[in-house]
Amino acid sequence: MSILKKDILKALESITAPGEGKSLVESNSVKNIVVFDKEVIVDVEIGNPSLQAKKRVEVDIMKTIHEQVHPKADIKVNVKAIAQAKPTNQIKGKEIPGIKNIIAIASGKGGVGKSTITANMAVSLAKMGFSVGVLDADVYGPSTHIMFNVAKERPRSVKVDGRSKMKPIENYGVKILSLGFFTQPNQAVIWRGPMASKALNQLIFDADWGELDFLLLDLPPGTGDIHLSIVQSLPITGAVIVSTPQNIALADAKKGVAMFKQESINVPVLGIVENMSYFTPEELPDNKYYIFGKDGAKNLAEDLETRFLGEVPLVQSIREAGDFGTPAALQSGTPQETIFNEVTKNTVAELLKRNKNLPPTEVVRITTMSGCSPNKK
Numbered sequence: 199m200s201i202l203k204k205d206i207l208k209a210l211e212s213i214t215a216p217g218e219g220k221s222l223v224e225s226n227s228v229k230n231i232v233v234f235d236k237e238v239i240v241d242v243e244i245g246n247p248s249l250q251a252k253k254r255v256e257v258d259i260m261k262t263i264h265e266q267v268h269p270k271a272d273i274k275v276n277v278k279a280i281a282q283a284k285p286t287n288q289i290k291g292k293e294i295p296g297i298k299n300i301i302a303i304a305s306g307k308g309g310v311g312k313s314t315i316t317a318n319m320a321v322s323l324a325k326m327g328f329s330v331g332v333l334d335a336d337v338y339g340p341s342t343h344i345m346f347n348v349a350k351e352r353p354r355s356v357k358v359d360g361r362s363k364m365k366p367i368e369n370y371g372v373k374i375l376s377l378g379f380f381t382q383p384n385q386a387v388i389w390r391g392p393m394a395s396k397a398l399n400q401l402i403f404d405a406d407w408g409e410l411d412f413l414l415l416d417l418p419p420g421t422g423d424i425h426l427s428i429v430q431s432l433p434i435t436g437a438v439i440v441s442t443p444q445n446i447a448l449a450d451a452k453k454g455v456a457m458f459k460q461e462s463i464n465v466p467v468l469g470i471v472e473n474m475s476y477f478t479p480e481e482l483p484d485n486k487y488y489i490f491g492k493d494g495a496k497n498l499a500e501d502l503e504t505r506f507l508g509e510v511p512l513v514q515s516i517r518e519a520g521d522f523g524t525p526a527a528l529q530s531g532t533p534q535e536t537i538f539n540e541v542t543k544n545t546v547a548e549l550l551k552r553n554k555n556l557p558p559t560e561v562v563r564i565t566t567m568s569g570c571s572p573n574k575k
C-alpha cells in the first residue's frame with residue numbers, strides 16, 4: 199500500500215497544536231510534507247518553544263501516521279518553534295472597574311508644561327462630553343489642585359459598598375485627586391518609588407472615581423525608578439509625551455519615549471505634544487517668535503515614528519489661566535480653546551487606533567470619536 203500526502207494531511211487534522219486549541223492543519227502549523235516510497239518527512243512550526251511541546255508534537259505525528267496511514271512508514275519530523283509576535287499594546291496592572299482609559303502624561307524634562315497640557319486636555323475632554331478625572335502623580339511638585347482652583351479643598355471619605363473610599367474633588371466637570379491635597383504647601387515631601395506608588399495606588403483603587411472615560415495621570419518629570427514603579431503598577435492605556443522644541447528638552451523627551459517602550463513597561467506611546475512652540479504676544483496674534491527653536495518636537499515625533507499631537511504656543515494668558523486656577527481651554531471662542539481641542543482630539547484619535555489592537559479581554563470601551571466636538575456641554 200503506497201503512502202499518499204493527502205492521507206497524511208488528513209491524519210494530522212486529528213492532532214492539536216500545543217496551546218492553540220486548533221489542529222495542526224487548521225492552525226497552519228504544517229509547513230511541508232515530503233513522501234518518498236515509505237519515507238515521510240513532515241516539517242511543522244509551533245508557537246510553544248519548550249522541549250516538551252516539540253517532543254509531544256513529534257511523537258503525536260509519528261504515532262498518528264503509523265496508526266492512520268501506514269504502520270511501517272519511516273517518519274522524520276522536523277519541529278521548529280517560531281517566536282510569537284508580541285501584542286503591540288499591553289495593559290499593565292489590574293483593570294480598574296469603571297475607568298476605561300488611563301493616559302499618562304509625561305515629560306523627560308521638568309517645567310515644559312506637562313501639568314498645563316494635562317489640565318487643559320482634561321477640560322477639553324469634559325467640554326466634549328466625556329467623563330474625566332485627573333490624578334496628579336507629580337511627587338516632586340503637584341500643581342493640579344492649584345490649576346483647578348481647589349487647593350484648599352480636602353477629599354472626603356465616603357462609603358461605597360461598605361468600604362471607605364476617597365471622593366475626588368470636582369471642578370469644571372473634572373474629578374481631581376492630587377498628592378498636593380495631602381501635603382502642606384511649603385513642605386518638601388520626598389516620596390520614594392515604592393511609597394509613591396503605594397500612595398498612588400490608593401488614590402486610584404481606593405477612590406470613588408465612579409465611571410470615567412478618561413483618567414489623566416500627570417506623572418513627575420524625568421525617567422527614574424519612581425516612574426517605573428508607577429507605570430508598572432497601574433493599567434496605563436497609553437502615554438503622551440510633552441516637550442518644548444529646545445534640544446535639551448527633546449533629548450529628555452526621547453528618553454521618556456524609550457522608557458515607555460522598554461520591554462518591562464511596554465506602554466504604547468500615543469504621541470508627542472510640543473509646548474511653547476513659539477511665542478505670540480496677545481496684541482500681535484499673527485507674530486510668531488520661535489524662541490526655543492522650530493519644529494523640534496515635530497521632527498522628534500517623526501524620527502521616533504510616533505504621532506505629532508500638535509503644538510501649543512507660549513501665550514501669557516495660558517500661564518495666567520493656570521495660575522488663577524481657570525485652565526485656558528475653558529475660555530470659549532479663543533484660539534487657546536481651539537488649540538487644546540485639537541491636541542485632545544488627536545490624542546483620542548490615536549488612543550482609539552491603539553485600542554483597536556487590544557486583545558478582547560482588555561478591550562477599552564470607547565470605540566468612536568462621537569462626542570469629540572467642543573462645547574457639547
Ligand SMILES: Nc1ncnc2c1ncn2[C@@H]1O[C@H](COP(=O)(O)OP(=O)(O)OP(=O)(O)O)[C@@H](O)[C@H]1O
Pocket residue numbers: 305307308309310311312313314315336339341418419473474510511512513514515516517518520521
Ligand atoms: N503654553 C504656555 N504658555 C504660557 N505659559 C505656559 C505654557 N505652558 C506652561 N506654561 C507655564 O510654565 C510653567 C510650567 O508649566 P507646568 O507647571 O505645566 O510644567 P510641568 O512640566 O508640569 O512642570 P513640573 O516639571 O514642575 O511638573 C507654569 O507657570 C505654566 O503656567
